[in-house]
Amino acid sequence: MTRSDRDPLLRVARAVSHAGVWLSGALLVGAAGLVGVDVVLRRFFDMSVGGADEISGYVLAIGSAWAFGYCLLDRGHIRIDSIYVRLPARARSVLDVTAVFVFTAFMAFVTWHAWGVLDQSWSVGARSISPLATPLVIPQAVWLVGLLSVLFAGVALLARAVPALARGRDAEVGRLVGYRTLSEELETELEREQRLRGEPRR
Protein backbone atom coordinates (compact mmCIF):
# COMPACT_ATOMS: atom_id res chain seq x y z
CA MET A 1 0.00 0.00 0.00
CA THR A 2 1.30 3.43 -0.87
CA ARG A 3 0.45 6.52 1.07
CA SER A 4 -2.09 7.67 -1.51
CA ASP A 5 -4.13 4.48 -0.99
CA ARG A 6 -4.70 5.34 2.65
CA ASP A 7 -5.48 9.00 2.08
CA PRO A 8 -9.20 9.48 2.94
CA LEU A 9 -9.82 12.20 0.35
CA LEU A 10 -8.34 10.18 -2.50
CA ARG A 11 -10.08 7.06 -1.32
CA VAL A 12 -13.41 8.83 -1.53
CA ALA A 13 -12.54 10.18 -4.97
CA ARG A 14 -11.55 6.70 -6.16
CA ALA A 15 -14.61 5.06 -4.64
CA VAL A 16 -16.94 7.59 -6.27
CA SER A 17 -15.18 7.17 -9.58
CA HIS A 18 -15.25 3.37 -9.38
CA ALA A 19 -18.96 3.38 -8.63
CA GLY A 20 -19.64 5.66 -11.60
CA VAL A 21 -17.46 3.61 -13.91
CA TRP A 22 -19.13 0.41 -12.81
CA LEU A 23 -22.57 1.79 -13.39
CA SER A 24 -21.52 3.19 -16.76
CA GLY A 25 -20.00 -0.15 -17.71
CA ALA A 26 -23.24 -1.91 -16.88
CA LEU A 27 -25.15 0.68 -18.91
CA LEU A 28 -22.75 0.12 -21.82
CA VAL A 29 -23.31 -3.62 -21.81
CA GLY A 30 -27.04 -2.89 -21.60
CA ALA A 31 -26.77 -0.52 -24.56
CA ALA A 32 -24.94 -3.21 -26.56
CA GLY A 33 -27.80 -5.59 -25.81
CA LEU A 34 -30.43 -3.03 -26.75
CA VAL A 35 -28.74 -2.05 -30.02
CA GLY A 36 -27.99 -5.67 -30.90
CA VAL A 37 -31.53 -6.86 -30.26
CA ASP A 38 -32.89 -3.86 -32.13
CA VAL A 39 -30.86 -4.70 -35.26
CA VAL A 40 -31.97 -8.31 -35.25
CA LEU A 41 -35.63 -7.43 -34.68
CA ARG A 42 -35.57 -4.69 -37.29
CA ARG A 43 -33.91 -6.71 -40.03
CA PHE A 44 -35.52 -10.08 -39.53
CA PHE A 45 -38.85 -9.43 -37.89
CA ASP A 46 -39.61 -5.92 -39.07
CA MET A 47 -40.04 -4.72 -35.50
CA SER A 48 -38.07 -2.18 -33.49
CA VAL A 49 -37.25 -1.61 -29.86
CA GLY A 50 -37.33 2.08 -30.69
CA GLY A 51 -34.81 4.66 -29.57
CA ALA A 52 -31.89 2.24 -29.13
CA ASP A 53 -29.57 4.67 -30.91
CA GLU A 54 -30.73 7.62 -28.86
CA ILE A 55 -30.41 5.82 -25.53
CA SER A 56 -26.96 4.46 -26.34
CA GLY A 57 -25.91 8.00 -27.22
CA TYR A 58 -26.89 9.14 -23.72
CA VAL A 59 -25.01 6.16 -22.29
CA LEU A 60 -21.90 7.24 -24.19
CA ALA A 61 -22.11 10.83 -22.93
CA ILE A 62 -22.66 9.77 -19.33
CA GLY A 63 -20.10 6.97 -19.45
CA SER A 64 -17.46 9.20 -21.06
CA ALA A 65 -17.91 11.88 -18.41
CA TRP A 66 -17.35 9.36 -15.62
CA ALA A 67 -14.50 7.74 -17.55
CA PHE A 68 -12.66 11.08 -17.83
CA GLY A 69 -12.34 11.22 -14.04
CA TYR A 70 -11.46 7.54 -13.73
CA CYS A 71 -8.78 7.93 -16.34
CA LEU A 72 -7.45 11.03 -14.56
CA LEU A 73 -7.18 9.22 -11.20
CA ASP A 74 -5.49 6.34 -13.00
CA ARG A 75 -3.03 8.74 -14.71
CA GLY A 76 -4.21 7.41 -18.03
CA HIS A 77 -4.80 10.51 -20.18
CA ILE A 78 -2.38 10.60 -23.10
CA ARG A 79 0.42 13.15 -22.86
CA ILE A 80 3.30 13.64 -25.25
CA ASP A 81 6.36 12.63 -23.27
CA SER A 82 9.16 13.17 -25.80
CA ILE A 83 10.61 16.05 -23.77
CA TYR A 84 9.10 15.06 -20.43
CA VAL A 85 11.12 11.87 -20.07
CA ARG A 86 14.38 13.74 -20.61
CA LEU A 87 13.78 16.18 -17.76
CA PRO A 88 14.97 15.90 -14.15
CA ALA A 89 12.45 14.69 -11.55
CA ARG A 90 11.82 18.19 -10.23
CA ALA A 91 10.84 19.60 -13.61
CA ARG A 92 8.68 16.56 -14.32
CA SER A 93 6.79 17.10 -11.06
CA VAL A 94 6.08 20.69 -12.05
CA LEU A 95 4.77 19.52 -15.44
CA ASP A 96 2.70 16.78 -13.80
CA VAL A 97 0.94 19.18 -11.47
CA THR A 98 0.49 21.67 -14.30
CA ALA A 99 -1.07 18.96 -16.45
CA VAL A 100 -3.66 18.06 -13.81
CA PHE A 101 -4.33 21.73 -13.14
CA VAL A 102 -4.88 22.53 -16.82
CA PHE A 103 -7.02 19.43 -17.28
CA THR A 104 -9.19 20.28 -14.28
CA ALA A 105 -9.48 23.93 -15.30
CA PHE A 106 -10.53 22.97 -18.82
CA MET A 107 -13.05 20.46 -17.50
CA ALA A 108 -14.39 23.16 -15.16
CA PHE A 109 -14.94 25.32 -18.22
CA VAL A 110 -16.67 22.46 -20.03
CA THR A 111 -18.81 21.77 -16.96
CA TRP A 112 -19.76 25.43 -16.70
CA HIS A 113 -21.00 25.40 -20.29
CA ALA A 114 -22.61 22.00 -19.77
CA TRP A 115 -24.59 23.61 -16.97
CA GLY A 116 -25.67 26.21 -19.54
CA VAL A 117 -26.90 23.43 -21.82
CA LEU A 118 -28.90 21.86 -19.00
CA ASP A 119 -30.28 25.21 -17.92
CA GLN A 120 -31.38 25.94 -21.48
CA SER A 121 -33.09 22.52 -21.82
CA TRP A 122 -34.85 23.09 -18.50
CA SER A 123 -36.14 26.55 -19.31
CA VAL A 124 -37.56 25.61 -22.72
CA GLY A 125 -38.61 22.11 -21.64
CA ALA A 126 -36.53 20.65 -24.48
CA ARG A 127 -37.34 17.14 -25.66
CA SER A 128 -35.39 15.03 -28.11
CA ILE A 129 -36.65 15.04 -31.69
CA SER A 130 -37.42 11.33 -31.75
CA PRO A 131 -40.25 8.90 -31.02
CA LEU A 132 -39.05 8.76 -27.42
CA ALA A 133 -39.32 12.54 -27.00
CA THR A 134 -36.99 12.25 -24.00
CA PRO A 135 -37.01 15.31 -21.75
CA LEU A 136 -33.36 16.25 -22.32
CA VAL A 137 -32.85 17.46 -18.76
CA ILE A 138 -32.81 13.84 -17.55
CA PRO A 139 -29.76 12.54 -19.45
CA GLN A 140 -28.11 15.95 -19.29
CA ALA A 141 -28.40 16.09 -15.51
CA VAL A 142 -26.74 12.67 -15.13
CA TRP A 143 -24.07 13.79 -17.60
CA LEU A 144 -23.45 16.93 -15.54
CA VAL A 145 -23.03 14.85 -12.38
CA GLY A 146 -20.41 12.81 -14.24
CA LEU A 147 -18.57 15.98 -15.23
CA LEU A 148 -18.72 17.21 -11.63
CA SER A 149 -17.10 13.95 -10.56
CA VAL A 150 -14.19 14.77 -12.88
CA LEU A 151 -13.77 18.12 -11.15
CA PHE A 152 -13.90 16.39 -7.78
CA ALA A 153 -11.20 13.96 -8.86
CA GLY A 154 -9.07 16.79 -10.24
CA VAL A 155 -9.41 18.95 -7.14
CA ALA A 156 -8.69 15.99 -4.84
CA LEU A 157 -5.52 15.17 -6.79
CA LEU A 158 -4.41 18.80 -6.74
CA ALA A 159 -5.11 19.09 -3.01
CA ARG A 160 -2.57 16.31 -2.44
CA ALA A 161 -0.13 16.94 -5.27
CA VAL A 162 0.41 20.67 -4.78
CA PRO A 163 1.60 20.36 -1.15
CA ALA A 164 3.77 17.41 -2.14
CA LEU A 165 5.29 19.52 -4.90
CA ALA A 166 5.86 22.42 -2.52
CA ARG A 167 7.67 20.13 -0.07
CA GLY A 168 9.83 18.73 -2.82
CA ARG A 169 8.47 15.18 -2.63
CA ASP A 170 8.86 14.32 -6.28
CA ALA A 171 8.29 10.61 -5.82
CA GLU A 172 4.92 11.26 -4.23
CA VAL A 173 3.94 13.70 -6.96
CA GLY A 174 4.89 11.01 -9.46
CA ARG A 175 2.70 8.43 -7.77
CA LEU A 176 -0.25 10.81 -7.62
CA VAL A 177 -0.20 12.54 -10.97
CA GLY A 178 2.94 11.45 -12.84
CA TYR A 179 2.62 10.19 -16.39
CA ARG A 180 2.33 6.45 -16.44
CA THR A 181 5.26 5.24 -18.44
CA LEU A 182 4.48 2.35 -20.66
CA SER A 183 6.56 -0.16 -18.73
CA GLU A 184 4.65 0.68 -15.58
CA GLU A 185 1.43 0.34 -17.53
CA LEU A 186 2.37 -3.11 -18.78
CA GLU A 187 3.40 -4.24 -15.34
CA THR A 188 -0.08 -3.50 -14.01
CA GLU A 189 -1.53 -5.19 -17.05
CA LEU A 190 0.54 -8.32 -16.51
CA GLU A 191 -0.34 -8.36 -12.82
CA ARG A 192 -3.99 -8.24 -13.76
CA GLU A 193 -3.51 -11.13 -16.15
CA GLN A 194 -1.78 -13.17 -13.48
CA ARG A 195 -4.49 -12.39 -10.96
CA LEU A 196 -7.02 -13.66 -13.45
CA ARG A 197 -5.02 -16.77 -14.19
CA GLY A 198 -4.99 -17.45 -10.45
CA GLU A 199 -8.74 -17.83 -10.73
CA PRO A 200 -9.86 -21.44 -10.94
CA ARG A 201 -10.05 -22.20 -14.63
CA ARG A 202 -12.92 -24.09 -15.98
Add this chain to the structure above:
Amino acid sequence: MIPTTVVVLLALLALSVPVAVAVGALGLVLDQLYSPLPLSRALGEVTWSASTDFLLVAIPLFILLGEILLRSGIAERMYAAMVQWLSWLPGGLMHSNIAASALFSSISGSSVATAATIGTVAVGEIDKRGYNERFFLGTLAAGGTLGILIPPSINMIVYGVLTQTSIPQLYLAGIVPGVVLAALFMLTVLIGCLIRPRWGGRRVQTTWSSRIAALPDLIPPLLIFVVVIGSIYAGLATATESAALGVLAALAVAGARRRLTWPVLREIVEGTMKTTGMIMAILVGAYFLNFVMISIGLARTVSDTITHLGWSPAQTLVAVIAFYVVLGMFMETLSMMVATIPIVTPIMVGMGYDPVWFGVLIILLIETALITPPVGLNLYVVQGVRPRGPIADVIIGATPFVVTLFAMIALLSVFPALALWIPRSAMR
Protein backbone atom coordinates in the same frame (compact mmCIF):
# COMPACT_ATOMS: atom_id res chain seq x y z
CA MET B 1 -2.93 32.29 -38.33
CA ILE B 2 -1.24 29.06 -39.40
CA PRO B 3 2.11 29.67 -37.64
CA THR B 4 0.31 30.73 -34.43
CA THR B 5 -1.77 27.56 -34.46
CA VAL B 6 1.21 25.29 -34.99
CA VAL B 7 3.33 27.05 -32.36
CA VAL B 8 0.59 27.02 -29.70
CA LEU B 9 -0.20 23.36 -30.32
CA LEU B 10 3.44 22.27 -30.27
CA ALA B 11 4.11 24.30 -27.12
CA LEU B 12 1.18 22.73 -25.29
CA LEU B 13 2.16 19.23 -26.37
CA ALA B 14 5.84 19.79 -25.53
CA LEU B 15 4.79 20.80 -22.00
CA SER B 16 3.15 17.35 -21.80
CA VAL B 17 -0.30 18.85 -21.26
CA PRO B 18 -2.83 16.04 -21.79
CA VAL B 19 -3.54 15.86 -25.51
CA ALA B 20 -7.31 16.21 -25.01
CA VAL B 21 -6.84 19.52 -23.23
CA ALA B 22 -4.06 20.72 -25.53
CA VAL B 23 -6.42 20.32 -28.48
CA GLY B 24 -9.38 21.89 -26.67
CA ALA B 25 -7.29 24.74 -25.27
CA LEU B 26 -5.94 25.45 -28.75
CA GLY B 27 -9.57 25.87 -29.78
CA LEU B 28 -10.10 28.41 -26.99
CA VAL B 29 -6.94 30.32 -27.91
CA LEU B 30 -7.87 30.50 -31.60
CA ASP B 31 -11.35 31.62 -30.59
CA GLN B 32 -9.89 34.46 -28.48
CA LEU B 33 -7.51 35.58 -31.20
CA TYR B 34 -9.48 35.27 -34.41
CA SER B 35 -13.20 34.95 -33.85
CA PRO B 36 -15.47 37.99 -33.81
CA LEU B 37 -18.06 36.01 -31.80
CA PRO B 38 -17.21 34.07 -28.65
CA LEU B 39 -17.31 30.50 -29.92
CA SER B 40 -16.42 29.10 -26.51
CA ARG B 41 -20.07 29.59 -25.51
CA ALA B 42 -20.82 26.62 -27.73
CA LEU B 43 -18.42 24.40 -25.78
CA GLY B 44 -21.23 22.78 -23.77
CA GLU B 45 -23.40 22.20 -26.82
CA VAL B 46 -20.50 20.81 -28.89
CA THR B 47 -19.45 18.48 -26.07
CA TRP B 48 -22.99 17.21 -25.62
CA SER B 49 -23.61 16.58 -29.30
CA ALA B 50 -20.20 14.96 -29.79
CA SER B 51 -20.54 12.65 -26.84
CA THR B 52 -24.08 11.53 -27.71
CA ASP B 53 -23.14 10.79 -31.35
CA PHE B 54 -24.41 7.29 -32.17
CA LEU B 55 -21.42 6.75 -34.48
CA LEU B 56 -19.03 7.22 -31.59
CA VAL B 57 -20.87 4.63 -29.52
CA ALA B 58 -18.97 2.14 -31.70
CA ILE B 59 -15.73 3.10 -29.96
CA PRO B 60 -16.49 1.90 -26.40
CA LEU B 61 -18.28 -1.11 -27.88
CA PHE B 62 -15.24 -2.22 -29.89
CA ILE B 63 -13.01 -1.59 -26.87
CA LEU B 64 -15.38 -3.73 -24.82
CA LEU B 65 -15.29 -6.45 -27.48
CA GLY B 66 -11.49 -6.47 -27.42
CA GLU B 67 -11.39 -6.63 -23.62
CA ILE B 68 -13.77 -9.59 -23.55
CA LEU B 69 -11.63 -11.50 -26.07
CA LEU B 70 -8.42 -10.63 -24.31
CA ARG B 71 -9.60 -11.77 -20.89
CA SER B 72 -11.42 -14.90 -21.96
CA GLY B 73 -8.39 -16.77 -23.27
CA ILE B 74 -9.61 -16.87 -26.88
CA ALA B 75 -6.39 -15.30 -28.16
CA GLU B 76 -4.09 -17.85 -26.55
CA ARG B 77 -5.84 -20.82 -28.10
CA MET B 78 -5.94 -19.09 -31.46
CA TYR B 79 -2.17 -18.62 -31.37
CA ALA B 80 -1.60 -22.25 -30.48
CA ALA B 81 -3.72 -23.29 -33.46
CA MET B 82 -1.74 -21.02 -35.78
CA VAL B 83 1.46 -22.60 -34.55
CA GLN B 84 0.12 -26.01 -35.56
CA TRP B 85 -0.72 -24.86 -39.05
CA LEU B 86 2.06 -22.45 -40.05
CA SER B 87 5.24 -23.45 -38.28
CA TRP B 88 6.49 -25.66 -41.15
CA LEU B 89 7.35 -22.57 -43.23
CA PRO B 90 10.95 -21.29 -43.16
CA GLY B 91 10.71 -18.83 -40.30
CA GLY B 92 8.39 -21.06 -38.33
CA LEU B 93 6.62 -19.32 -35.50
CA MET B 94 7.28 -15.91 -37.00
CA HIS B 95 4.61 -16.75 -39.58
CA SER B 96 2.28 -17.81 -36.80
CA ASN B 97 2.94 -14.44 -35.13
CA ILE B 98 1.78 -12.57 -38.20
CA ALA B 99 -1.16 -14.82 -39.01
CA ALA B 100 -2.36 -14.81 -35.41
CA SER B 101 -2.02 -11.01 -35.35
CA ALA B 102 -4.02 -10.76 -38.57
CA LEU B 103 -6.74 -13.00 -37.18
CA PHE B 104 -6.82 -11.16 -33.86
CA SER B 105 -6.97 -7.89 -35.83
CA SER B 106 -10.16 -9.08 -37.45
CA ILE B 107 -11.87 -9.06 -34.07
CA SER B 108 -9.98 -6.25 -32.34
CA GLY B 109 -9.88 -2.61 -33.37
CA SER B 110 -6.59 -1.70 -31.77
CA SER B 111 -2.98 -2.26 -32.81
CA VAL B 112 -1.68 -1.91 -29.29
CA ALA B 113 -4.08 -4.56 -28.01
CA THR B 114 -3.08 -6.87 -30.86
CA ALA B 115 0.65 -6.49 -30.27
CA ALA B 116 0.25 -6.85 -26.51
CA THR B 117 -1.95 -9.93 -26.77
CA ILE B 118 0.01 -11.87 -29.38
CA GLY B 119 3.30 -10.60 -27.94
CA THR B 120 2.51 -11.88 -24.46
CA VAL B 121 1.60 -15.29 -25.79
CA ALA B 122 4.52 -15.62 -28.22
CA VAL B 123 7.55 -14.05 -26.61
CA GLY B 124 8.47 -17.08 -24.50
CA GLU B 125 9.18 -19.09 -27.67
CA ILE B 126 12.25 -17.09 -28.71
CA ASP B 127 14.71 -18.81 -26.39
CA LYS B 128 12.89 -22.11 -26.39
CA ARG B 129 13.36 -22.55 -30.12
CA GLY B 130 16.43 -20.46 -30.76
CA TYR B 131 14.99 -17.77 -32.98
CA ASN B 132 16.81 -14.62 -33.96
CA GLU B 133 15.44 -12.44 -31.21
CA ARG B 134 15.38 -9.14 -33.10
CA PHE B 135 13.61 -10.46 -36.15
CA PHE B 136 11.09 -12.34 -34.02
CA LEU B 137 10.29 -9.21 -32.01
CA GLY B 138 9.93 -7.30 -35.28
CA THR B 139 7.23 -9.69 -36.46
CA LEU B 140 5.30 -9.06 -33.24
CA ALA B 141 5.51 -5.27 -33.49
CA ALA B 142 4.68 -5.27 -37.20
CA GLY B 143 1.98 -7.94 -37.01
CA GLY B 144 0.32 -5.92 -34.26
CA THR B 145 -0.09 -2.92 -36.52
CA LEU B 146 -2.56 -4.91 -38.62
CA GLY B 147 -5.02 -4.34 -35.76
CA ILE B 148 -6.20 -1.00 -37.14
CA LEU B 149 -6.14 -1.94 -40.83
CA ILE B 150 -8.13 -5.15 -40.76
CA PRO B 151 -11.66 -4.27 -39.62
CA PRO B 152 -12.97 -3.53 -37.06
CA SER B 153 -10.75 -0.57 -36.40
CA ILE B 154 -11.05 2.18 -33.83
CA ASN B 155 -8.79 4.47 -35.85
CA MET B 156 -11.02 4.08 -38.89
CA ILE B 157 -13.99 5.18 -36.77
CA VAL B 158 -12.01 8.25 -35.74
CA TYR B 159 -11.14 8.97 -39.38
CA GLY B 160 -14.72 8.39 -40.50
CA VAL B 161 -16.16 10.65 -37.83
CA LEU B 162 -13.66 13.46 -38.40
CA THR B 163 -14.12 13.44 -42.18
CA GLN B 164 -17.75 12.33 -42.48
CA THR B 165 -16.75 9.24 -44.41
CA SER B 166 -18.82 6.07 -44.22
CA ILE B 167 -17.31 3.79 -41.59
CA PRO B 168 -18.81 0.58 -43.08
CA GLN B 169 -17.14 1.46 -46.40
CA LEU B 170 -13.83 2.11 -44.66
CA TYR B 171 -14.09 -1.26 -42.94
CA LEU B 172 -14.76 -3.08 -46.19
CA ALA B 173 -11.92 -1.15 -47.84
CA GLY B 174 -9.48 -2.34 -45.18
CA ILE B 175 -9.97 -6.06 -45.80
CA VAL B 176 -7.95 -6.63 -48.99
CA PRO B 177 -5.06 -4.31 -48.05
CA GLY B 178 -5.02 -6.00 -44.64
CA VAL B 179 -4.70 -9.46 -46.13
CA VAL B 180 -2.14 -8.30 -48.71
CA LEU B 181 -0.08 -6.58 -46.03
CA ALA B 182 -0.14 -9.68 -43.81
CA ALA B 183 1.03 -11.72 -46.81
CA LEU B 184 3.80 -9.19 -47.50
CA PHE B 185 4.90 -9.37 -43.87
CA MET B 186 5.10 -13.15 -44.17
CA LEU B 187 7.01 -12.77 -47.43
CA THR B 188 9.45 -10.51 -45.57
CA VAL B 189 9.97 -13.25 -42.97
CA LEU B 190 10.43 -15.81 -45.73
CA ILE B 191 13.01 -13.71 -47.56
CA GLY B 192 14.84 -12.98 -44.30
CA CYS B 193 15.01 -16.67 -43.43
CA LEU B 194 16.10 -17.71 -46.93
CA ILE B 195 18.99 -15.23 -46.75
CA ARG B 196 19.86 -16.15 -43.17
CA PRO B 197 18.51 -19.64 -42.43
CA ARG B 198 19.81 -19.45 -38.86
CA TRP B 199 17.20 -16.77 -38.03
CA GLY B 200 14.47 -19.35 -38.39
CA GLY B 201 14.79 -21.31 -35.16
CA ARG B 202 14.00 -24.96 -34.63
CA ARG B 203 10.99 -26.59 -36.21
CA VAL B 204 7.90 -27.31 -34.10
CA GLN B 205 6.93 -30.98 -34.50
CA THR B 206 3.29 -31.36 -35.38
CA THR B 207 1.07 -34.07 -36.70
CA TRP B 208 -2.02 -33.84 -38.84
CA SER B 209 -4.19 -35.10 -36.03
CA SER B 210 -3.03 -32.32 -33.68
CA ARG B 211 -3.58 -29.81 -36.50
CA ILE B 212 -7.13 -31.00 -36.95
CA ALA B 213 -7.63 -31.01 -33.20
CA ALA B 214 -6.61 -27.32 -33.06
CA LEU B 215 -9.17 -26.22 -35.63
CA PRO B 216 -12.05 -25.70 -33.18
CA ASP B 217 -9.98 -23.01 -31.44
CA LEU B 218 -10.25 -20.91 -34.60
CA ILE B 219 -14.04 -21.00 -34.57
CA PRO B 220 -14.73 -18.28 -31.95
CA PRO B 221 -12.66 -15.58 -33.67
CA LEU B 222 -14.07 -16.53 -37.08
CA LEU B 223 -17.61 -16.49 -35.70
CA ILE B 224 -17.14 -13.01 -34.28
CA PHE B 225 -15.55 -11.83 -37.51
CA VAL B 226 -18.50 -13.12 -39.50
CA VAL B 227 -20.96 -11.42 -37.15
CA VAL B 228 -19.17 -8.06 -37.16
CA ILE B 229 -18.00 -7.79 -40.75
CA GLY B 230 -20.67 -9.99 -42.31
CA SER B 231 -23.43 -7.82 -40.91
CA ILE B 232 -21.75 -4.74 -42.37
CA TYR B 233 -21.05 -6.37 -45.73
CA ALA B 234 -24.61 -7.60 -46.04
CA GLY B 235 -25.83 -4.09 -45.28
CA LEU B 236 -27.66 -5.34 -42.19
CA ALA B 237 -25.87 -3.18 -39.67
CA THR B 238 -24.03 0.12 -39.29
CA ALA B 239 -20.61 0.18 -37.62
CA THR B 240 -22.10 0.78 -34.18
CA GLU B 241 -24.74 -1.89 -34.61
CA SER B 242 -22.17 -4.44 -35.79
CA ALA B 243 -20.05 -3.59 -32.74
CA ALA B 244 -23.04 -4.29 -30.50
CA LEU B 245 -23.62 -7.62 -32.24
CA GLY B 246 -19.92 -8.43 -31.85
CA VAL B 247 -20.08 -7.69 -28.12
CA LEU B 248 -23.07 -10.00 -27.73
CA ALA B 249 -21.31 -12.76 -29.70
CA ALA B 250 -18.13 -12.38 -27.65
CA LEU B 251 -20.10 -12.48 -24.41
CA ALA B 252 -21.80 -15.65 -25.62
CA VAL B 253 -18.47 -17.31 -26.50
CA ALA B 254 -16.81 -16.27 -23.23
CA GLY B 255 -19.91 -17.29 -21.29
CA ALA B 256 -20.00 -20.69 -22.98
CA ARG B 257 -16.43 -21.23 -21.85
CA ARG B 258 -17.42 -20.19 -18.33
CA ARG B 259 -14.87 -17.41 -18.31
CA LEU B 260 -17.28 -14.64 -17.31
CA THR B 261 -16.65 -14.62 -13.57
CA TRP B 262 -17.14 -11.45 -11.52
CA PRO B 263 -13.42 -10.68 -11.25
CA VAL B 264 -13.09 -11.05 -15.03
CA LEU B 265 -16.11 -8.82 -15.63
CA ARG B 266 -14.61 -6.23 -13.32
CA GLU B 267 -11.36 -6.23 -15.26
CA ILE B 268 -13.29 -5.99 -18.52
CA VAL B 269 -15.38 -3.02 -17.42
CA GLU B 270 -12.50 -1.12 -15.84
CA GLY B 271 -10.23 -1.70 -18.81
CA THR B 272 -12.95 -0.61 -21.21
CA MET B 273 -13.83 2.55 -19.35
CA LYS B 274 -10.25 3.64 -18.94
CA THR B 275 -9.52 3.41 -22.65
CA THR B 276 -12.88 4.99 -23.45
CA GLY B 277 -12.14 7.95 -21.18
CA MET B 278 -8.76 8.45 -22.83
CA ILE B 279 -10.08 8.32 -26.40
CA MET B 280 -13.34 10.21 -25.83
CA ALA B 281 -11.55 13.06 -24.04
CA ILE B 282 -9.33 13.55 -27.08
CA LEU B 283 -12.27 13.31 -29.47
CA VAL B 284 -14.36 15.85 -27.56
CA GLY B 285 -11.41 18.26 -27.60
CA ALA B 286 -10.95 17.58 -31.32
CA TYR B 287 -14.63 18.23 -32.08
CA PHE B 288 -14.40 21.61 -30.41
CA LEU B 289 -11.16 22.48 -32.19
CA ASN B 290 -12.68 21.51 -35.54
CA PHE B 291 -15.71 23.64 -34.83
CA VAL B 292 -13.45 26.63 -34.11
CA MET B 293 -11.14 25.96 -37.07
CA ILE B 294 -14.04 25.86 -39.48
CA SER B 295 -15.77 28.90 -37.92
CA ILE B 296 -12.70 31.12 -38.16
CA GLY B 297 -11.86 29.87 -41.64
CA LEU B 298 -8.57 28.24 -40.67
CA ALA B 299 -9.30 25.05 -42.58
CA ARG B 300 -9.89 27.07 -45.74
CA THR B 301 -6.77 29.19 -45.21
CA VAL B 302 -4.64 26.07 -45.02
CA SER B 303 -6.17 24.52 -48.09
CA ASP B 304 -5.80 27.81 -50.02
CA THR B 305 -2.16 27.95 -49.04
CA ILE B 306 -1.60 24.42 -50.29
CA THR B 307 -3.51 25.08 -53.49
CA HIS B 308 -1.37 28.17 -54.13
CA LEU B 309 1.73 26.02 -54.13
CA GLY B 310 0.46 24.76 -57.47
CA TRP B 311 1.39 21.15 -56.82
CA SER B 312 -0.13 18.38 -58.87
CA PRO B 313 -2.26 15.79 -57.05
CA ALA B 314 0.57 13.26 -57.29
CA GLN B 315 3.13 15.70 -55.87
CA THR B 316 0.75 16.58 -53.05
CA LEU B 317 0.24 12.91 -52.29
CA VAL B 318 3.98 12.33 -52.01
CA ALA B 319 4.28 15.39 -49.76
CA VAL B 320 1.43 14.17 -47.55
CA ILE B 321 2.98 10.71 -47.23
CA ALA B 322 6.36 12.22 -46.34
CA PHE B 323 4.67 14.54 -43.85
CA TYR B 324 2.99 11.65 -42.03
CA VAL B 325 6.06 9.43 -42.05
CA VAL B 326 8.15 12.17 -40.43
CA LEU B 327 5.44 13.33 -38.01
CA GLY B 328 4.69 9.72 -37.15
CA MET B 329 8.20 9.22 -35.85
CA PHE B 330 7.63 11.82 -33.18
CA MET B 331 3.94 11.93 -32.42
CA GLU B 332 1.51 9.60 -30.72
CA THR B 333 -0.85 8.34 -33.40
CA LEU B 334 -4.31 9.25 -32.11
CA SER B 335 -3.14 12.79 -31.38
CA MET B 336 -1.61 12.97 -34.83
CA MET B 337 -4.88 11.89 -36.41
CA VAL B 338 -7.15 14.36 -34.64
CA ALA B 339 -4.71 17.23 -35.19
CA THR B 340 -4.15 16.74 -38.92
CA ILE B 341 -6.90 14.75 -40.59
CA PRO B 342 -9.66 17.39 -40.55
CA ILE B 343 -7.33 19.68 -42.52
CA VAL B 344 -5.46 17.26 -44.77
CA THR B 345 -8.39 15.11 -45.92
CA PRO B 346 -10.49 17.93 -47.47
CA ILE B 347 -7.43 19.05 -49.42
CA MET B 348 -6.85 15.57 -50.80
CA VAL B 349 -10.51 15.02 -51.59
CA GLY B 350 -10.57 18.43 -53.29
CA MET B 351 -7.79 17.17 -55.56
CA GLY B 352 -9.91 14.23 -56.60
CA TYR B 353 -8.73 11.47 -54.28
CA ASP B 354 -11.36 9.12 -52.90
CA PRO B 355 -11.98 9.72 -49.17
CA VAL B 356 -12.37 5.99 -48.44
CA TRP B 357 -9.12 5.15 -50.26
CA PHE B 358 -7.36 8.02 -48.50
CA GLY B 359 -8.63 6.71 -45.17
CA VAL B 360 -6.97 3.36 -45.80
CA LEU B 361 -3.76 5.12 -46.85
CA ILE B 362 -3.82 7.15 -43.63
CA ILE B 363 -4.25 3.95 -41.63
CA LEU B 364 -1.17 2.47 -43.34
CA LEU B 365 0.78 5.62 -42.47
CA ILE B 366 -0.42 5.35 -38.87
CA GLU B 367 0.77 1.73 -38.82
CA THR B 368 4.17 2.90 -40.01
CA ALA B 369 4.16 5.51 -37.25
CA LEU B 370 3.50 2.77 -34.70
CA ILE B 371 6.78 1.02 -35.49
CA THR B 372 9.10 3.93 -36.33
CA PRO B 373 11.32 5.26 -33.53
CA PRO B 374 11.67 7.28 -31.36
CA VAL B 375 7.91 7.41 -30.68
CA GLY B 376 6.38 4.15 -31.89
CA LEU B 377 3.87 2.74 -29.48
CA ASN B 378 4.02 -0.86 -30.72
CA LEU B 379 7.80 -0.93 -30.28
CA TYR B 380 7.31 -0.09 -26.64
CA VAL B 381 4.48 -2.56 -26.21
CA VAL B 382 6.63 -5.41 -27.54
CA GLN B 383 9.59 -4.22 -25.49
CA GLY B 384 7.28 -4.25 -22.48
CA VAL B 385 6.28 -7.90 -22.83
CA ARG B 386 9.81 -9.29 -23.11
CA PRO B 387 11.74 -10.09 -19.97
CA ARG B 388 14.99 -8.22 -20.74
CA GLY B 389 17.15 -6.52 -23.35
CA PRO B 390 17.41 -3.08 -24.92
CA ILE B 391 14.62 -1.45 -26.95
CA ALA B 392 17.10 -1.19 -29.82
CA ASP B 393 16.51 -4.91 -30.53
CA VAL B 394 12.86 -4.27 -31.26
CA ILE B 395 13.61 -1.17 -33.32
CA ILE B 396 16.16 -2.97 -35.48
CA GLY B 397 13.93 -6.03 -35.82
CA ALA B 398 11.00 -3.92 -36.99
CA THR B 399 12.99 -2.09 -39.66
CA PRO B 400 12.50 -4.64 -42.47
CA PHE B 401 8.77 -4.39 -41.86
CA VAL B 402 8.85 -0.60 -42.15
CA VAL B 403 10.24 -1.19 -45.63
CA THR B 404 7.38 -3.64 -46.26
CA LEU B 405 4.89 -0.98 -45.15
CA PHE B 406 6.44 1.51 -47.58
CA ALA B 407 6.00 -1.07 -50.33
CA MET B 408 2.36 -1.49 -49.33
CA ILE B 409 1.82 2.29 -49.34
CA ALA B 410 3.30 2.46 -52.83
CA LEU B 411 1.16 -0.48 -53.93
CA LEU B 412 -2.03 1.12 -52.64
CA SER B 413 -1.15 4.43 -54.27
CA VAL B 414 -0.64 2.77 -57.65
CA PHE B 415 -3.59 0.37 -57.34
CA PRO B 416 -6.39 2.17 -55.45
CA ALA B 417 -8.66 -0.74 -56.39
CA LEU B 418 -7.02 -2.81 -53.65
CA ALA B 419 -9.02 -0.75 -51.18
CA LEU B 420 -12.01 0.25 -53.26
CA TRP B 421 -12.94 -3.05 -54.85
CA ILE B 422 -14.91 -4.59 -51.95
CA PRO B 423 -16.78 -1.44 -50.85
CA ARG B 424 -17.82 -0.80 -54.47
CA SER B 425 -18.97 -4.37 -55.00
CA ALA B 426 -20.93 -4.26 -51.73
CA MET B 427 -22.66 -1.08 -52.86
CA ARG B 428 -24.00 -2.68 -55.99
